Amino acid sequence: MSLRCYFSQLLRSRLSAHSNTYKNSVRHATYKASPFAEDIEPTVKYEVSKNPEEWKYVERALPLTIVPQPIRKESYPSGWKPQTEDVKKLPYLVQRTKNHMIPVYLQISQRGVRRHTFVRKIQGDINLLEQELKEFLQKESFQPIRSQVNELTGIIRINGDHVNAIKYFLEKKNL
Amino acid sequence: MLSNISKNLRTCTGYLHKYCSTSVAAIENKSNAIEPRTLAFPPKYQDPRQIWLESLDTIDQRKLALLELHPAVFAASPRIDVIQQNVRWQQLYRYVSYAHTKNKFEVRGGGRKPWPQKGLGKARHGSIRSPLWRGGGVIHGPRSPTPHFYMLPFPKRLIGLTSMLSVKFAQDDLHIVDSLELPTDEPGYIEELVKSRLWGPSVLFINLEDIMPRNITVATEQVKHINLMPAYGLNVYSMLKHNTLVLTRAALDHIENKLLENLHMNDPKAVLAKFKVDQC
Incomplete structure (x- = not known):
């Protein structure tokens, strides 16, 4: 731990001894007062899976990048109608x-x-x-x-x- | 696969006899290994456009196969107004004006009142560097540096690219080659090839990757009007600047798919948002 971190912790402990209100108010208002960035280890237990069957469910949850084609039905509740398939002959x-x-x-x-x-x-x-x-x-x-x-x-x-x-x-x- | 190609060829035989010296039968034999293109987002109304796949192996044009192009990218309406906007944007976003003038306070001297306010019958003045004076400061003059950076809206950049590609295709200035491999690294070979195929003095070769084959890199290094560019660098200004655009087949697939994906983008919020200077 660096010297700066040590001092800030010391200060914090002194302040908390004085009053409980300081305990939860760590402001990091200045650059020097802010703690060093550390790698945060995930606290949740997890396991890595490379199963393509499971990946399908992840893909399903990801946002679509391309607008999907509509599913062909007789009618749609909104009243929207798809364009006819054989448009080639139209002028x-x-x-x-x-x-x-x-x-x-x-x-x-x-x-x-x-x-x-x-x-x-x-x-x-x-x-x-x-x-x-x-x-x-x-x-x-x-x-x-x-x-x-x-x-x-x-x-x-x-x-x-x-x-x-x-x-x-x-x-x-x-x- | 072959039946597909020969079907395409049969439909366009009328064109072929007009333009090509190679016979269709010869092409059919050669094109055994070449796969026809499958278009993403198949066009409903417009017919796919057709273009020859060529090779840089020989100086004379050798037609390997007939490829299909998506009409949404290569037969879009040629919006020359949008092309002009793209070119203007490309010229301006990197332009910084260094023209500079000094104002009244920056010009040397002029701190003292030149003559008393009253009693001389002269006009009242407080400084000899006032803009009214000869040698005085300049009002609202150019200040350096003045950036002219702005972003053209994303849809306009997209229409600019499709319009420019369509213009190049319509003017017969677009060519597709199988790869950029040359048999030699002599500059004379590529210059002779460009001349004999009537590709215009300036040619832009587009490769998929930014690491180009060695021979074409060495051959074109000293030739200033023949340039190489990776597919991610394709832009309206460069296409307009060069007479002929030559894409490799891999670059064609990449560019066409990328443009079609952007034309059918689901949530364009990110690309339509205001450009921030620190965005990555």
Whole structure:
């Protein structure tokens, strides 16, 4: 044990003799007053196992690094629907996000005045999807639907809040 | 395995006759030992892209097999705006401006009041080094050192890499080789190889490990436009700087898997958190 540690312990014992309140209040407020770092031996008894069968249970408890694929079912309690498997034949695809959700978002700006709906991750014939969405949304609207296509980024921007309508449209197409 | 390759070859025969001098039959015989790639996160909509596996054994291009590339990494939309942001970030994060000016208090002298406040009919002044004076201090001048460090958001760094790889692939500037082993350590060999294969003056070779084969290290040591880099050093700026990007097959697997894993990351909280200077 070093000299510094010895002195600090001596001081502590003196102080504890004076009053019990000092006993539990070791503050290590300065660098010099703090004790030296020591290797702490684990006090719990343990044994090392390299059994792959047991390791499965450890793996199960570890957090997932990659979003897992959903288990295919008839229906899900939340109402969420997976994308259809045979998408190859479709003229366009709205790819799901990595969390398997439909990438349709609402952007509110100009202090709540301007509402734009964004459909992202579109692959294939983006102009056809825009036409179909316009036809679908026009039925419920008095004004003509205004929209903008960004082919490079695969994004359609539509004026107004049509998030749920577009999600319904895409779900009906099993997208 | 072989049936898989030959199936791929049969589907792309139309392309092959256009571009390649080697006959398909010759390739089929040679490609016995070469395994086709299996893509992680198999693409649903886009077709996998195809690229030749080449070798650096001979100066003339020798096609060993046809490999598949993941479209999410090698056929992503070319976001040149994000590429520009990546390049700007790479130039700025290590740039420190040493431009420096002295303010009123740092310029020598000027402690004494030059003339009395009143009675002379002159303007009032307290110091000859005031910024109003010739030879005085500078207001809001550059102060040294000024770091320009910032972190580009993680998703933008990711899109930058996929965009740049896609651009290189689309422009036919991406090549895959089986390994970086050369038959000789003469610089003339690699220069002749690059020239005959029309790989552009500057070439970036990417290896999986940072310990490269001896011959290519010796051969390219004095050639400034042919550079070697480990897979963990791959970046947008270097890819843009070199005409051609050459990956080894192991490096291709590593880079593609790493990018796909990051594109499907479960909990991105750690990478999206604010960058701290002392973070390791």
